[in-house]
Each structure stands twice: as structure tokens, then as C-alpha cells.
Amino acid sequence: MMWASRRLPPWAVDALLGAGVTLVVSVAISANQGGRHGPDAVAYLWAVGLGALMFARRRYPVVVLAVTALGLFAYYAAGYPAVGLGVPVAAALFSAAEFGRLVHAVVTGVVVVAVSVFFRLVEGQAFSFVVNYELAGHILLMAAAIALGDSVRSRRSVQEGARRIAELTAQRYRQEADARVHADRLAIARELHDSIGHTTSVISLHADVAREALGRDEAQTRAALDLIKSTATRTMSELRRTVALLRAPDESSRSVVSLSNVGTLWESASAAGIDLEFDVRVGAELPATVDASAFRIVQEAVTNVVKHSRGSRALVTAYDDGSVLHLRVVDDGAGGSVGAGREHGITGRGHGITGMRERAEALGGTLTAGREEPGFVVRAVLPLEEPS
Known part of the structure; x- marks a missing residue:
């Protein structure tokens, strides 16, 4: 079932499960063992109905369980051939346990067994046959269906928890990566501000000096322009070193600053x-x-x-x-x-x-x-x- 659920959509899994229920119950009916009259169209229609209930097992597992149990009682009350207890209700018990209705599944199984045993003994069937021979097999089949359903639910819960943990871990990694990017941007902003801000302030200051001295003091103008040129050259060198540091932050490039x-x-x-x-x-x-x-x-x-x-x-x-x-x-x-x-x-x-x-x-x-x-x-x- 779990193998199929990983490869098939839910409706296809339910269709296969329903077809299996219908087929198994129909084979049991066709064996024509016991009952007051033989199988007819209504008996096989009942088998089809049990299979059709599987399409509702995900949304209404308790309803499917109750309808299956009541349908089983009605089937035997109508006098149709015996089909056992565990076989007709196994799929409903499995579904209820699979979707977290474990108590409902256990209670329904107990009720089905108790009602069946009571009426069969009232009808005069041998106690040794009903209780000592058949009862253990029915109980084991029902218990196995419930245990399998609960196992599937538990494993699905573990997988969901693992998926959630993986999502949270991925989200944390994304947040850490965003934080690192933000820190890197701040570092780049500080580096550019510090490396360029100082020299551009000097350039601006001496550009004003050169402008005021222009035409009045040629020596001062020339000195201011020379300082602007040397400062700009030093700024470009510093900018190259800064860019190199941002690209490959090794110790040799850091040691320049x-x-x-x-x-x-x-x-x-x-x-x-x-x-x-x-x-x-x-x-x-x-x-x-x-x-x-x-x-x-x-x-x-x-x-x-x-x-x-x-x-x-x-x-x-x-x-x-x-x-x-x-x-x-x-x-x-x-x-x-x-x-x-x-x-x-x-x-x-x-x-x-x-x-x-x-x-x-x-x-x-x-x-x-x-x-x-x-x-x-x-x-x-x-x-x-x-x-x-």
C-alpha cells in the first residue's frame, strides 16, 4: 500500500483497494458456504458497495467503518452465504487506523466479533466451532488490519516531521545566507566609504583652493592641482586594492590597509x-x-x-x-x-x-x-x- 501510494495518486490507490475488497468478498460469496439461500445479484451488489466505500475512506473513515459494520450485520440477517468477519471489514478497519481513528477501529472490531459470536451461538452453532476454531482467525485478521493502518499512519507522520524539519532547516540556511549577504553589503559600503571618502574630501578642498588661486597665484594653483592629481592616483590604487580584497579576501591584500x-x-x-x-x-x-x-x-x-x-x-x-x-x-x-x-x-x-x-x-x-x-x-x- 505504501509502495503504491508513492507512485499513484490517492484516488487510484482507493480505486485499487476498493476493487480488491469487491473481488475478495465476491469470491467468498460465490463459494456459497452456509446461509439460508444462495448468492444473488443483491449479494454481489453488497460486495460492490463495500468496495465503493473505499472512495470515501480518506474524508470519512469513521462513517465508512460504521456503514461497513452495519452492512455486514444486514448481510447476515438476510441469510446470504458466509463470508467471515475479518475479510469484509478489514479494509475499513485499516482505513480508520491509517487516518488516526485507532479507538474507533478497535471498538468496531470488538463489537463486530461480539455480535457475530452471540447470534451464531443463539442460532445453535457449536461453541467449539464458533469460538475455539473460527474466532482466533477473525481476531488476528482484524488486529493485523488495524496494526498495518496505524503503522502506515505512524510512518507518514515521521516522514511529514522529517519534511518539516528539512523545510525549517532550508529556511534557516536561507536566512543565514541573507544575513551574510547583508553583512557583506555593509562591509562593502564601509570599505568604499572609508577608502574613497577621505581622498575625495581632499580633492574637493584643493579644487576650491585652485579655483580661488586661478589667475592670481600660479604657484599655489599648480601645487593644488598637483596634490589633486597625486590624491586621485592614490585613490585609484586604494580602490583597486579594495576591489581585489572584496573579490579574494586574503591576508596579503588586507595587509595593505x-x-x-x-x-x-x-x-x-x-x-x-x-x-x-x-x-x-x-x-x-x-x-x-x-x-x-x-x-x-x-x-x-x-x-x-x-x-x-x-x-x-x-x-x-x-x-x-x-x-x-x-x-x-x-x-x-x-x-x-x-x-x-x-x-x-x-x-x-x-x-x-x-x-x-x-x-x-x-x-x-x-x-x-x-x-x-x-x-x-x-x-x-x-x-x-x-x-x-
Whole structure:
């Protein structure tokens, strides 16, 4: 039955089961054993009816069971040849158990046996024949039908549970994949913002310088244009390295973005009139992710100083204590930089501090930024071991 149900539609399975019931019962009727009169068209029509009930067994298993039992009683009451007990009701008992009506199947089987035994003994049949000879076979056949139906139901339930678990597992994998894609997009956005934002700010600043000096100070104009050219060239190199890192994130490409290269920020800051100083005391080689994130945080903080600070000096401090890396970027903007309000959402346009904080938190660290004497301070604490 289970073999067929995996290859045939439900209605075809029910049709085969109904045809089998009709055939078996018809053969038993044609044997013409016992009864007050021989088989006729009504007897065979009753066999066809038992088979036809199989088409309703899925939706109405209890009704099919009750009609089968009552039809069996009516058949014997009409005096037709004996067809046994287990054979006519086996399919109905199997169906009821298969669709979760185990109690109904057991109760119906007990009632059918009890009623049959009672009336046969009342009619004068020998107790030894009815009880000692036939009863065990009928009970075993009914019990086997019920057990088979319950087994099919149990296995179907297990398969449904396994299918549901597979669906939930696939759904979880899809969610995890979506989360990874989202994280990758955020990482790409931060990488592009940090790698391009700094140099484009410098280019914009010196383009204004060149425009104002044009026709008045040829040397200053030339110096501004030279700086724009060198900055643009460096930006393209940085962009190529970033794209290479996104395509194949290996350690060699990561090492290009390193805290050891923080001195490259001096030129752009100096050109903007900012005296940028460094106090970097890092002992052992930093983990690649920490090293790259530290550089990007310092780069973004210096970019904000160049773009927004009212001061003329800035200090970058970096040191590690063996377990965490401490970063600090402070300017002397006399009470705070112009960009502080923007970065904290007053205009709603800044993403610098948000990006720096995301980088720090991705490594299990923290980042704070705000006005302090003498200006605006960015502090970051980055664990040297990646979070598990």
C-alpha cells in the first residue's frame, strides 16, 4: 500500500483497494458456504458497495467503518452465504487506523466479533466451532488490519516531521545566507566609504583652493592641482586594492590597509592646514582584521577633522596593552568640530561615526565620539582576538 501510494495518486490507490475488497468478498460469496439461500445479484451488489466505500475512506473513515459494520450485520440477517468477519471489514478497519481513528477501529472490531459470536451461538452453532476454531482467525485478521493502518499512519507522520524539519532547516540556511549577504553589503559600503571618502574630501578642498588661486597665484594653483592629481592616483590604487580584497579576501591584500601606513594621512591633513601628529606604540603584529579596521577608523576620524574642524592641530594615538588596541583621535577645535553635530544626526547626512562604530562593534569593541576639551575626540577600543 505504501509502495503504491508513492507512485499513484490517492484516488487510484482507493480505486485499487476498493476493487480488491469487491473481488475478495465476491469470491467468498460465490463459494456459497452456509446461509439460508444462495448468492444473488443483491449479494454481489453488497460486495460492490463495500468496495465503493473505499472512495470515501480518506474524508470519512469513521462513517465508512460504521456503514461497513452495519452492512455486514444486514448481510447476515438476510441469510446470504458466509463470508467471515475479518475479510469484509478489514479494509475499513485499516482505513480508520491509517487516518488516526485507532479507538474507533478497535471498538468496531470488538463489537463486530461480539455480535457475530452471540447470534451464531443463539442460532445453535457449536461453541467449539464458533469460538475455539473460527474466532482466533477473525481476531488476528482484524488486529493485523488495524496494526498495518496505524503503522502506515505512524510512518507518514515521521516522514511529514522529517519534511518539516528539512523545510525549517532550508529556511534557516536561507536566512543565514541573507544575513551574510547583508553583512557583506555593509562591509562593502564601509570599505568604499572609508577608502574613497577621505581622498575625495581632499580633492574637493584643493579644487576650491585652485579655483580661488586661478589667475592670481600660479604657484599655489599648480601645487593644488598637483596634490589633486597625486590624491586621485592614490585613490585609484586604494580602490583597486579594495576591489581585489572584496573579490579574494586574503591576508596579503588586507595587509595593505594597515595601521603601519597611518602616516600617509599626514599629507592630506597638512595640505588642509592641519598639523597632524602621531603617537603609535603597537608592539606585536596586529591581526589583519583589527589592523585594517584600526586604519579605517583613524582615516575616517582624520577626514572629519579635515572637513569640519575649526582647529589647526590633531593628534592620533594608538597603543595596545596585550589584549586590546586603544585608538584616540583628537583635534583642538576650541569646543568641538563643526562636523560633530552632523555626525550625531542633526542634519541626518553623516555616516562617518556610524561606520566607525559598526567597524568597532563587528570586532567586539566599542567606539565613542563627542566634544571634549580641547576639541572633538574619537575613542575606540578593539580586542586583539576576534569574537567567537
